[in-house]
Structure formats: structure tokens, C-alpha cells
């Protein structure tokens with residue numbers, strides 16, 4: 001069966017200042033390849049600086065790769081740094097959702113803007129979509145009139161999720177999106193993510209340092225080290241018998 005998301009030999013480097021007048025390229029991701037099926041979750045783990053967030057940004061189209069392809073449903077959406085402009089199908093949620101929300105906009109206006117920029121829906125259809133999406137993430141219809149500062153951190157993550165889901169994506173990239181939540185709110189958010197996945201066949205790319213979360217919700221696991229994949233396979237198999245020294249170190253700490 002064709003995977004929903006296929007990442008092929010993705011590479012990324014940045015310019016680094018190497019002296020007063022010289023720069024050199026610093027390779028952050030090298031030949032990254034993996035597949036993700038519909039309704040599945042792949043976790044990406046690795047030490048700080050191993051390239052996880054850079055990979056998340058490439059997947060969501062927030063940055064371009066130097067080389068390699070990203071295919072969604074068999075269609076190339078990124079090819080050697082050229083991205084298909086339609087960013088709807090892969091959406092991203094960050095750790096600090098408050099910082100990514102405009103403090104001067106109500107939640108309803110923010111969701112409405114998102115629909116206006118990305119769809120042809122008329123006013124009534126947009127209102128209906130906002131209503132459905134707020135309900136989907138467990139928020140009240142009245143919350144559309146509130147501003148970001150009026151919500152708790154758990155509710156803010158639901159708002160970030162609503163902003164991602166309102167465009168009916170196929171993949172959501174969660175970059176440490178659950179890390180700042182306290183354990184009970186994190187558990188509620190995980191349950192919400194799992195329910196949405198079961199109901200809608202959504203796929204997740206989970207980037208986290210929380211190994212228990214990785215084991216609980218991911219089907220597959222990618223271990224990054226200095227921008228390279230050192231282990232890739234079924235999560236449970238890797239947890240039970242990690243092959244690479246890097247994975248053994250990460251799982252033991």
C-alpha cells in the first residue's frame with residue numbers, strides 16, 4: 001500500500017560564519033528517508049541539536065530543504081527545495097502556542113482568517129467550520145469571542161490544534177507540542193489526539209523528549225543523531241531491542 005507521507009533523501013544545511021569574511025555550510029540533516037501511513041504516528045527522537053525541529057519545519061513547509069523530496073499521497077509536494085504552495089495538508093503545532101497566536105485577535109477571528117486565506121468558503125460556511133472545529137477539540141462555541149490570554153496552557157494547545165485542523169490536514173507535526181503541559185492536561189490532550197486519529201485517520205509526526213509518550217502513541221520511531229537517521233523501525237521493537245548505541249543511550253537515560 002502507498003504510504004501517506006514519504007520522505008526521500010531530505011538534506012538541509014545552513015550557512016555558518018567561519019571568520020570575518022568567510023562562511024561555511026553546516027549540514028543539519030543528511031539523507032533523511034522514512035514513510036508514514038494514514039492514521040499512524042511516527043515519533044522522532046534525538047539529542048538536542050540533532051535536527052528534529054529543522055525536520056519538522058521542512059515537513060510543514062516552514063523552511064525548504066536543499067535536496068530531496070516529500071511526497072504526500074504519491075504527489076511530490078517538495079522537490080529539491082521547491083515547495084508546492086498548498087500548505088494545508090501538513091500542519092504544525094509548536095511547544096509555545098501562545099507565542100504563535102496573535103494576542104490582538106479573538107480565536108474566532110484567527111480561525112476565520114485562516115479559512116479566508118486558504119479556502120473559498122463563504123461567510124456562513126466559515127462560521128459553520130469554526131463551530132465544528134471548536135467542538136472537535138473540546139472547546140465551547142463561546143470561546144470564539146475570547147482572546148488568547150484568557151485561556152490556560154492546555155486550552156491554548158487545543159486552540160493551536162483547532163487552527164491546524166480547520167484546514168482538514170492529513171498530517172499534523174507536533175514539535176514538543178505537549179511538553180509544557182502538566183501531566184494531567186497532557187494526558188487529556190493525548191486522549192484527544194488519539195480520538196481524532198481514530199475518528200478521522202489523521203497521521204502525526206511527534207517530536208518529543210518524552211519517551212513514555214513516544215512508546216504510548218507512536219507506531220514507528222526515527223532516531224536522529226547529528227542530522228542522520230541511526231535507527232528507524234517499529235517503536236515497540238526498538239524499545240525492546242535498540243540496535244544503535246545512540247538509541248541505547250537515549251532510552252536508558
Ligand SMILES: Nc1ncnc2c1ncn2[C@@H]1O[C@H](COP(=O)(O)OP(=O)(O)OP(=O)(O)O)[C@@H](O)[C@H]1O
Pocket residue numbers: 014015028046047048049050051052053054055
Ligand atoms: N536557521 C538556522 N541557522 C543556522 N543554524 C541553525 C538554524 N536552525 C537550526 N540550526 C542549527 O541546526 C542544528 C539542529 O537544530 P534543531 O533545532 O533542528 O535541533 P533539535 O534536535 O530540534 O534540538 P532541540 O531538541 O534542542 O529542539 C543546531 O545545531 C542548530 O543550531
